[in-house]
Amino acid sequence: MAEAAKMQVSDEVAIQITGMNKWYGQFHVLRDINMTVMRGERIVICGPSGSGKSTLIRCINRLEEHQQGQIIVDGTELTNDLKNIDKVRSEVGMVFQHFNLFPHLTILENLTLAPIWVRKVPKKEAEETAMYFLSKVKIPEQAHKYPGQLSGGQQQRVAIARSLCMKPRIMLFDEPTSALDPEMIKEVLDTMIQLAQEGMTMLCVTHEMGFAQAVANRVIFMDQGQIVEQNAPKEFFSNPQSERTKLFLSQILGH
Amino acid sequence: MDQHFSRSEMLPPLAPPITERGAVKWMRENLFSSPLNAILTLLGLAAIYALVAASLPWWLNSVWNAESLGQCRAIVAETAGEGATGACWAMIRERWHQFLFGFYPPDQWWRPILALGLLFVALAPVLFAGQKRNMAFLLGGIAVYLVVTLTLAETPAAAFALAVALVLGLTALSQVQPGRLLWFTAIYPALCFWLLWGGTVWAPIVAMAGFVLLYLVFRFAAPVIGLTPAAGAGIVAAVLWWLYLQGPVSGLLQGALPFGLRAINSDLFGGFLLAIVIGVTGIAFSLPIGILLALGRQSDMLIVKTLSVGFIEFVRGVPLITLLFTASLLLQYFLPPGTNFDIILRVIILVTFFAAAYLAEVIRGGLAALPRGQYEAADALGLDYWRAQRLIILPQALKVSIPAIVSTFIGLFKDTTLVAFVGLMDPLKGVTQIVRADIDWKGIYWEPYIFVGAIFFIICFGMSRYSMYLEKKLKTDHR
Numbered sequence: 253m254a255e256a257a258k259m260q261v262s263d264e265v266a267i268q269i270t271g272m273n274k275w276y277g278q279f280h281v282l283r284d285i286n287m288t289v290m291r292g293e294r295i296v297i298c299g300p301s302g303s304g305k306s307t308l309i310r311c312i313n314r315l316e317e318h319q320q321g322q323i324i325v326d327g328t329e330l331t332n333d334l335k336n337i338d339k340v341r342s343e344v345g346m347v348f349q350h351f352n353l354f355p356h357l358t359i360l361e362n363l364t365l366a367p368i369w370v371r372k373v374p375k376k377e378a379e380e381t382a383m384y385f386l387s388k389v390k391i392p393e394q395a396h397k398y399p400g401q402l403s404g405g406q407q408q409r410v411a412i413a414r415s416l417c418m419k420p421r422i423m424l425f426d427e428p429t430s431a432l433d434p435e436m437i438k439e440v441l442d443t444m445i446q447l448a449q450e451g452m453t454m455l456c457v458t459h460e461m462g463f464a465q466a467v468a469n470r471v472i473f474m475d476q477g478q479i480v481e482q483n484a485p486k487e488f489f490s491n492p493q494s495e496r497t498k499l500f501l502s503q504i505l506g507h
Numbered sequence: 508m509d510q511h512f513s514r515s516e517m518l519p520p521l522a523p524p525i526t527e528r529g530a531v532k533w534m535r536e537n538l539f540s541s542p543l544n545a546i547l548t549l550l551g552l553a554a555i556y557a558l559v560a561a562s563l564p565w566w567l568n569s570v571w572n573a574e575s576l577g578q579c580r581a582i583v584a585e586t587a588g589e590g591a592t593g594a595c596w597a598m599i600r601e602r603w604h605q606f607l608f609g610f611y612p613p614d615q616w617w618r619p620i621l622a623l624g625l626l627f628v629a630l631a632p633v634l635f636a637g638q639k640r641n642m643a644f645l646l647g648g649i650a651v652y653l654v655v656t657l658t659l660a661e662t663p664a665a666a667f668a669l670a671v672a673l674v675l676g677l678t679a680l681s682q683v684q685p686g687r688l689l690w691f692t693a694i695y696p697a698l699c700f701w702l703l704w705g706g707t708v709w710a711p712i713v714a715m716a717g718f719v720l721l722y723l724v725f726r727f728a729a730p731v732i733g734l735t736p737a738a739g740a741g742i743v744a745a746v747l748w749w750l751y752l753q754g755p756v757s758g759l760l761q762g763a764l765p766f767g768l769r770a771i772n773s774d775l776f777g778g779f780l781l782a783i784v785i786g787v788t789g790i791a792f793s794l795p796i797g798i799l800l801a802l803g804r805q806s807d808m809l810i811v812k813t814l815s816v817g818f819i820e821f822v823r824g825v826p827l828i829t830l831l832f833t834a835s836l837l838l839q840y841f842l843p844p845g846t847n848f849d850i851i852l853r854v855i856i857l858v859t860f861f862a863a864a865y866l867a868e869v870i871r872g873g874l875a876a877l878p879r880g881q882y883e884a885a886d887a888l889g890l891d892y893w894r895a896q897r898l899i900i901l902p903q904a905l906k907v908s909i910p911a912i913v914s915t916f917i918g919l920f921k922d923t924t925l926v927a928f929v930g931l932m933d934p935l936k937g938v939t940q941i942v943r944a945d946i947d948w949k950g951i952y953w954e955p956y957i958f959v960g961a962i963f964f965i966i967c968f969g970m971s972r973y974s975m976y977l978e979k980k981l982k983t984d985h986r
Contacts, residue, residue, distance in 0.1 A: 315883050334891075342889035352884035356902050356983055365898060366888035398983040418888065 261469060264291040265324075266422055266453045267312060272321030274311065274477075281307050282318070283477045291421075294454045296464040296485070299474035300500060305457045308474070309424045312455070313344045326421060342370055345415030349427040351407040353399035359386070359410050360395040363417045371418065378417070385413040389443050405436025409443050416447075423447065425456040459504060465489065473497050568593030571600055575947035598948050599958050605941060606959060609777015609932045615705075615769065617662035619780050621670050622702045624653045626787065628677055629695035632688040634973065639682055646678040696791075703776075703784065705768035709757040714749065721745035773851045777932030779962060784851065786920040789858040793919065794912070796859065797866025798905075802896065804871055815867070822864035828928055830857040835929035854926055862919040869911040873904035906981050913974035917967045934959045 267289040274282040281304050289295060297305045310316040311323060314330050314337045323330045325340045354362050363382035367373040373381070386392040389409035391402075399407055408428055415423060425444065429437045441463050448454055448467040458464070464471050464485050471488040473481045473496075481488070481497045489505075492498045539545045568587045573579040576595055583593035599606075608616060627649050635641040653674060657667050681688050697711035725741035732740070761767070776784070803815030822830070834853040877900060885895035905912070927936035939955040942948050 313887055315886060338889050338891060341887060344887075346884075346887040348880055348884065348887075350878075350880050352878075352880035354881065354884070354899055354903075356906065356981070366890060369894050369898065370889045400983060414888070 261293050262291045265289070266291045266293070266326060267455075268322070268324040269312075270322045272311070272318050272323060274307065274316065274318045274320075281477050282311070285321070285479060287472070287479065287482075289422075289453065289455065291453050292451050293470065294448045294452075294468050295456065295470045295472060296468040297455065297457045297472045297474060298459060298461075298464070298500075298504075299480075303474040304477040305474045306426050307477075309346075309426060309455050309457055312422075312424060313341050313346055315346075338370075342366075342418060343420055344422045344424060345418060345420035346424045347408070347411050347415055347426065347428050349430050351399070351404070351411045351431075353407055353411055353414070355399050358396050358398055359391075359402070362399065362410065363414050366414070367417050381417055382413070385416045386410075388416075388446075389413045390439075403436060404432045405439045408432065408436075408440045412440075412443055412447070422453045422455070425454065425458065427457050427459075429458065429460055461489070461505065473500065475500070565592045565594055569596050570594070571596050573597035574601075576949065576951050577947075594957075595951060595954055598942065598951055598954055602938075602942050602948075605938050606778045606934050606955070606962075608780050609938065610775040611771065611777070611780060612769075612775070614661070615771060617657055617660040617666060618702045618705070618768070618771075620656045620660055621653065621662075621666070622699045623783070624649045624656075624670075624674070625695060625698065625702075628674060628688075629692040631681065632685060632692055637685050639685060642681045642685060642688075643678065646674065646681055650674050650678065696788075701768065703780075704771055704773075706770040707757060707761040707765070707767040709760040709764075709766075710753075713753055713757040713760070717745040717748045717753070720748050773849050776851060778934045778938050781851070781926070781931060782920070782923040782934055785855050785858055785923045785926065788855045789862050789919050789923075790916050792859045793862035793866055793915075796863035797870055798901065800863060800867035801870035801874060804867065805874060818860075819864045819867050822860055823868070827858070827861050827922055827925055830861055831925060831929045833857060850929070850931065854929065854931065858919065858923065861922075862915055865915050865918075866912060869908050869915060870904060872911070873906075873908035874900065876907050877903055906978075909974050909978050909981075913970055917970055920967060920970075921963060934962070 265288060267287075269285050269287045272282060272285040273280070285308060297308065299305045307316055311318050311330075312325060318330075326343050328336050328340050328343075330336060330340060353359075354365070357365065360379060360382055363385065364375065364378040367378040367381065368375055383392055383395065386395055389412055391406055391409060394402055394406060394410070399410065402410065412428075428444070429440050432440065437460070441460060444454070444456070444463065445467050456463075456468075468485050470482055471485050472479055473488070473492075473494075475496050481492065481494050483493075488497075489501065492501055538548045564587070568583050568591055570579045570582050570593055573582060573595065574597070576598070579593070579595035579597055583591055587593060604613070604616075608619060611619060628646060631642045631645050635645065650671070653670060657670060662670070677688060677691055694715065697715045701708055701711045721741040721744065723741075724744045725737045728737035728740050731737075800815050800819055803811045804819065806812045806815070831854060834857045835850060838848065838853050881899055881903065882895070885899040890898065924933045924935040927933040932938055932941070935956070939959070942955060943951060
């Protein structure tokens with residue numbers, strides 16, 4: 253927790269969401285979402301399954317389309333304009349629950365593909381960057397293997413490195429440790445903590461409450477498509493306000 | 508009871524017991540695992556014996572030197588006794604060229620022979636991308652094949668020298684810059700067309716210039732008006748080129764610099780020359796069309812989707828023979844008056860469409876097998892639609908579909924024999940009928956079918972083995 257205090261939050265807005273609503277057919281998944289994320293903030297989003305937390309962060313890089321309200325990422329508003337969407341996507345990295353590495357490419361090719369084709373970085377330079385980030389997630393020796401040959405924890409670290417190779421300004425994590433064996437969760441969390449310490453703006457959907465306490469400067473609790481409560485982690489865990497939050501915390505921390 | 512247990516030493520792996528190893532185990536498990544299985548094994552062996560016993564004399568009494576079926580039978584009766592049966596391969600010995608070339612003029616046989624050799628040169632960079640050793644073997648084999656067969660076919664010296672120089676040059680290129688060989692693959696269709704049908708060399712060159720025009724228009728218009736409109740403008744420009752400028756320009760060039768081969772009419776094509784021309788062209792063009800149709804079927808754009816679904820369902824819902832009759836009879840009515848499309852070209856177009864519709868569904872299956880996460884990861888990295896398809900989605904979807912795609916190709920190749928119904932001389936029915944129309948060979952049944960079947964088998968089996976090799980090479984999932 254002492255570490256969390258050291259990390260700086262600037263007064264520059266990274267993501268601004270106002271009055272956002274989303275429906276799947278008749279089903280109202282996200283209801284009147286308002287939130288502001290400052291540059292350098294580390295936000296943990298939690299809540300029961302089906303509460304819309306994954307949908308919310310998937311709206312931020314437009315993997316899901318919202319129907320009402322406004323989402324502005326790094327000064328670019330997300331609309332149907334494909335140019336804006338591509339711009340936002342190249343600024344925002346995303347890490348998925350099931351890693352979603354490309355199984356037909358080697359680890360190195362996974363990491364260099366987007367820089368080469370989207371950022372137009374020369375191949376050699378892209379490979380150097382890729383090796384730098386692979387060393388950072390501590391698996392440079394796996395560069396020429398295929399994803400299928402790596403353990404889950406290693407694959408997820410590669411996925412993080414793949415996003416970092418695009419030099420994103422914001423990182424989204426969609427339950428990055430939920431598909432991992434307990435033994436591998438720590439190696440992924442360590443990587444994320446390191447990233448947070450370097451000042452990356454992070455939004456992280458997770459149930460790892462230890463992670464939230466260690467690095468988050470804000471925890472958001474969602475239920476039924478709404479933001480129910482948000483607070484600094486210390487207050488959030490020690491003194492939850494709403495009944496729904498108390499119930500949720502007692503269920504996940506109870507055993 | 509004491510529940511405590513802790514292991515102080517881990518156990519080493521041991522070999523399985525002796526009864527679980529070797530040939531005895533294999534026979535017991537695979538042939539005689541149960542009374543029923545044992546009976547089936549014995550019945551199977553009996554059936555194989557009966558088949559071999561019945562047909563072996565026919566194969567052993569084969570006659571290779573005779574001038575007619577009657578003579579064949581006389582020789583069999585003489586050597587193996589009255590009432591014995593024997594194959595009469597003398598017919599193949601006399602008529603093999605019709606099975607291979609149809610009525611293609613003998614002094615021009617070197618042209619299809621050369622086209623076949625160059626076909627494999629053009630395929631080399633596609634089949635063995637970047638694998639110099641395999642390419643060297645393949646191209647070396649082609650060089651030997653060409654030297655032998657072109658000599659046998661009494662090729663004009665100039666053509667022989669040019670062909671050998673070309674193959675040797677491309678072999679060298681394949682070892683230095685294997686990627687550049689694709690340029691030869693790109694011009695091969697025009698070269699092959701010119702070799703087979705002959706005529707002025709300028710016609711295929713001017714036709715290829717249409718593609719260059721398409722590319723140039725696309726290249727220079729794309730930054731100004733966007734990708735899709737630029738592609739449309741390029742296609743319009745190319746079609747206008749082919750419709751209005753193709754004839755005059757190639758005529759002009761032929762007038763200035765006359766150069767060409769003797770023109771060969773389509774009705775002289777036959778046998779495997781015809782089957783391979785239709786089959787290979789169909790295969791080469793149906794794959795890209797099939798991919799576009801499969802993507803079109805998944806598109807969000809209503810018109811693209813409707814057209815793709817309509818095309819696929821219509822073509823799949825109609826027998827191939829119907830389409831072939833359409834090619835031979837009806838197509839002329841729909842085309843502007845005065846255009847005279849070659850019959851082989853018309854058949855190729857419809858066979859291609861037919862295979863493309865099947866491939867589209869096969870590829871759609873491959874696309875559906877990909878997890879949603881692959882599309883999302885590609886999107887999240889900022890790849891646009893075409894890049895995501897080309898780099899992420901299609902390589903995986905096509906890999907999953909390889910067995911089904913190759914099945915479709917094999918089916919297409921065998922279906923080329925159906926062109927007999929529109930009066931073309933396919934190897935199975937067309938050529939066989941011609942052979943049997945000869946009084947010398949009247950009444951010969953098994954031999955031509957076995958001969959043609961064997962060649963089909965070799966080609967199709969080759970495709971099948973290649974697909975298995977490819978699957979193994981592309982296997983990266985390490986399951």
